[in-house]
Amino acid sequence: MLRFVLKRFASLAVSLAVASLVIFAVIEIAPGDPAAFMLGLNAQPETLAALRAELGLDVPKWQRYLTWVFGLVQGDFGLSYTYRTPVSEMIASRLWVSLPLALYALGLSTAIAFPAGIYAAARRGRAGDMTVMGATQLGVAVPNFWFAMMLVLIFAIKLRWFSAGGFAGWDGGLWAGLHALTLPAVALALPQAAILARVMRSALLEVMAEDYIRTARAKGLSQRAALWRHGLRNALIPVLTIIGLQFSFLLAGSIIIEQVFYLPGLGRLVFQSISARDLIVVESVVMLLVFAVIMVNFIVDLAYALVDPRLRAGR
Amino acid sequence: MRRNLILGGLLSCCVVLAALVSFVWTPLDHTVLNIPAKLQPPGAAHWLGTDHFGRDIFSMIMVGARTSIAVALVAVGIGMGLGVPLGLWAAARRGALVDELIMRGNDLIFAFPSLVIAILITAVFGAGAVNAIIAIGIFNIPVFARITRGAALSLWEREFILAARVAGKSAVRISAEHILPNVMNLLIVQGTIQFSLGILAEAGLSYVGLGAQPPVPSWGRMLADAQTLVSIAPHMALAPGLAIIVTVLGLNLLGDGLRDVFDPRLRTAR
Numbered sequence: 039m040l041r042f043v044l045k046r047f048a049s050l051a052v053s054l055a056v057a058s059l060v061i062f063a064v065i066e067i068a069p070g071d072p073a074a075f076m077l078g079l080n081a082q083p084e085t086l087a088a089l090r091a092e093l094g095l096d097v098p099k100w101q102r103y104l105t106w107v108f109g110l111v112q113g114d115f116g117l118s119y120t121y122r123t124p125v126s127e128m129i130a131s132r133l134w135v136s137l138p139l140a141l142y143a144l145g146l147s148t149a150i151a152f153p154a155g156i157y158a159a160a161r162r163g164r165a166g167d168m169t170v171m172g173a174t175q176l177g178v179a180v181p182n183f184w185f186a187m188m189l190v191l192i193f194a195i196k197l198r199w200f201s202a203g204g205f206a207g208w209d210g211g212l213w214a215g216l217h218a219l220t221l222p223a224v225a226l227a228l229p230q231a232a233i234l235a236r237v238m239r240s241a242l243l244e245v246m247a248e249d250y251i252r253t254a255r256a257k258g259l260s261q262r263a264a265l266w267r268h269g270l271r272n273a274l275i276p277v278l279t280i281i282g283l284q285f286s287f288l289l290a291g292s293i294i295i296e297q298v299f300y301l302p303g304l305g306r307l308v309f310q311s312i313s314a315r316d317l318i319v320v321e322s323v324v325m326l327l328v329f330a331v332i333m334v335n336f337i338v339d340l341a342y343a344l345v346d347p348r349l350r351a352g353r
Numbered sequence: 354m355r356r357n358l359i360l361g362g363l364l365s366c367c368v369v370l371a372a373l374v375s376f377v378w379t380p381l382d383h384t385v386l387n388i389p390a391k392l393q394p395p396g397a398a399h400w401l402g403t404d405h406f407g408r409d410i411f412s413m414i415m416v417g418a419r420t421s422i423a424v425a426l427v428a429v430g431i432g433m434g435l436g437v438p439l440g441l442w443a444a445a446r447r448g449a450l451v452d453e454l455i456m457r458g459n460d461l462i463f464a465f466p467s468l469v470i471a472i473l474i475t476a477v478f479g480a481g482a483v484n485a486i487i488a489i490g491i492f493n494i495p496v497f498a499r500i501t502r503g504a505a506l507s508l509w510e511r512e513f514i515l516a517a518r519v520a521g522k523s524a525v526r527i528s529a530e531h532i533l534p535n536v537m538n539l540l541i542v543q544g545t546i547q548f549s550l551g552i553l554a555e556a557g558l559s560y561v562g563l564g565a566q567p568p569v570p571s572w573g574r575m576l577a578d579a580q581t582l583v584s585i586a587p588h589m590a591l592a593p594g595l596a597i598i599v600t601v602l603g604l605n606l607l608g609d610g611l612r613d614v615f616d617p618r619l620r621t622a623r
Contacts (some may be wrong), residue, residue: 049457056461064477179549179601181556184576184594187583195584290466294557298580308472309561324469332464 042343050336057328058110062103065317071095075315076119093119106321115322120314125322128307135205136296136303139219140288143226147288148281150231155238155277160265162243170235177232182291186225186298193221203300222299226291230284237280241273248272275342282338286331358610364603368596372418379412383570392586402588404578410589414596417570420482421600424565425551427486429544432493437540439494440501441532445524447506456502459495467492471554475563482565489554493547500543504536538615542608549604556597572597 073089074081090096094105094116109116115125158170194202200221208215245251246269254264293305300306304323311319380400387407395402401410443455471488478484505528508514517527558564559573567574572593579589 052457053461053464057464060461061473064473067477175602175605176598179598179605181553181560181576181594181597181601183557183560184590184597187576187580187590188594191583191587191590286466290468293468293472294561297561308469312472312477320473324473327466327469328464331466335464 039343043340046336046339050332053332054329057332058107058325059103061321061324061328062106065321066099073119106318110322110325116318118311118316118319120311120316125319128319129304129323129326132302132304132307134208135219135301136289136292136305138215139222139226139292139295139301139303140285142216142219142223143230143288143292144281144285146223146227147231147234147284150227151234151238154231154235156242156265156270158235158239159242159246160262167239171239174232174235177228178236180229182225182229183294183298185228186222186295189221189225190298203298205299205301205303219301222292222295222301225298226288226295230288234277234280234284238273238277241276242269245269245272278341279338282334285334286327289330290327355610355614357606358614361603361606361608361610364599365607368418368600368603369422371415372422375412375415375419379409379415381409381412383408383412383416384568392582392589394586394588401592402586404575404589405582405586410575410592413570413575414572414592417572417575417593418596418600420559420565420569420571421552421555421597424482424486424489424555425548428489428493428551428554429547431486431490432497432547433540433544436494436497436499437501437533437536440498440503441505441528443498443502444505444509444532445528447509452502455498459498462492462495468554468557471558472561472563475558480563480566482569485555485558485564488558489551493551496543496547497540500539501536504539505532508532508535538611542612542615545604545608545611549601549608552597552600552604 071090073086073093073095077086077089087096094102097105106116113126115129117123118125118128121128154170154174158167161167190202193199201218205218206214242265246265251264251268254268255261259267289304292301292303293308295301296303296305297309304327308320308323311317311323385408387403389407390399390403391405391407393399393403393407399409399411401414404410404413439455443452446452467489470491471485474488474491475481475484509532514527514531517531522530555564555571556573556576559571560577562574562577564573565571575593576590579586579593583590
């Protein structure tokens with residue numbers, strides 16, 4: 039087990055290092071000098087040089103890369119070019135919108151997908167299964183930002199149950215915060231729920247064809263009891279992987295949904311920073327998202343190895 | 354059980370047909386601004402109504418299909434063009450350093466939330482259809498590389514490949530002449546699915562203003578235009594949204610249908 043963990047840990051470190059290098063490289067070849075951008079066309083060369091020195095842009099690129107990476111490791115993301123505030127603070131305040139939104143959506147998608155997937159698997163081939171599968175086909179095909187607009191049209195503009203956008207923060211209490219995030223979370227959750235329901239269904243069907251289910255049936259369990267007692271637990275493994283993967287999709291997917299609802303989350307931060315050439319913020323947010331994905335995968339892998347000893351030896 | 358194939362094929366054909374017909378005919382010129390006729394609901398003069406500039410939405414949808422199809426098609430082409438050879442190469446040198454490097458590179462691209470990187474690329478190199486294609490295409494590479502390698506690995510163990518090796522064929526020739534034809538079915542099915550994902554991705558990028566730029570019509574940007582007007586002119590949002598759904602749904606059904614045709618075993622297993 040220790041050997042497996044160490045091996046996975048080494049590959050985690052390499053992935054993160056390469057990812058940081060790629061992100062830095064992509065941002066660095068971006069046309070446009072942040073200092074020149076901030077000072078405008080008529081800037082004096084001396085002012086420009088002074089600002090470049092202040093922003094730390096005058097040192098060689100490799101040195102800036104190292105400063106950035108070592109800062110990241112210590113939780114110091116540097117100062118925003120435009121706002122001169124610590125990037126970590128900007129990200130932290132935005133995370134308070136994006137992270138709860140992603141978790142909310144994940145909860146919703148699981149809450150919809152589990153019953154739907156189980157129901158479809160239990161009624162395989164019958165009308166109920168066909169209906170659920172048809173609905174998931176549709177759910178996968180609907181762009182979430184369009185679905186978001188339709189939600190706004192129906193529930194915010196026509197019915198006035200929710201506000202059409204914006205987020206006042208968590209100061210108004212948990213309920214008010216969740217209320218404001220409900221429409222975005224539903225919009226995000228729908229396509230994910232459709233995918234998850236399909237995975238749940240096919241995982242269950244696969245498990246239900248196993249010998250141990252037949253044994254359970256032979257010893258007198260009804261199909262339903264076998265499904266609940268033995269099938270579900272075994273089907274959860276592939277389902278949990280997808281849930282792990284979906285979390286990163288949701289975090290990234292919230293970028294577009296935040297645009298629809300004017301939510302002050304990470305996505306809007308990225309867009310604002312790109313248009314202001316505040317590259318250090320862009321770098322850090324993207325790195326954070328990639329870090330989250332790589333970490334989730336790492337944790338899922340470890341969890342598997344813990345649950346299933348075969349996987350430890352297999353790799 | 355050919356319903357998926359037929360329905361999917363029909364829907365996809367409709368969209369492709371609309372795109373092709375738009376080259377020679379649209380109900381009205383989609384570039385003509387007609388402000389007095391702005392925001393008209395669907396009717397006889399404008400089948401799907403008009404937008405805030407009085408442009409005919411039906412015509413814009415038809416021309417927009419061109420953009421969606423072109424972007425997604427080229428993106429899939431990039432993914433196949435680079436991913437399939439990489440996958441074949443990795444499988445031919447299975448276990449070697451090259452294989453390891455290719456697969457780890459794949460994992461790395463997978464680790465990047467695709468949308469974030471697409472936004473990054475289009476933002477850094479400028480918004481536009483070409484950069485959107487590149488951004489979407491990059492993420493198709495590991496998909497095709499992985500699926501090709503996976504299928505090719507088991508093929509390399511088969512007798513007919515052994516026979517080819519004994520006959521003295523090089524790994525390159527075996528890959529091209531024996532492995533590739535045998536993974537083609539899988540690639541076509543995956544290609545259909547990636548194509549539909551590409552349509553969705555293109556719509557998302559254009560929606561946030563990073564895809565095709567005006568005056569090229571695109572479904573995503575039509576939705577962005579519709580957003581602020583959704584309360585007074587919901588038809589502006591409905592039409593492009595439904596166009597996207599029909600296209601993606603059609604392609605997904607087509608993919609499912611093709612898979613059933615190519616591999617009947619999968620059908621019974623499900």
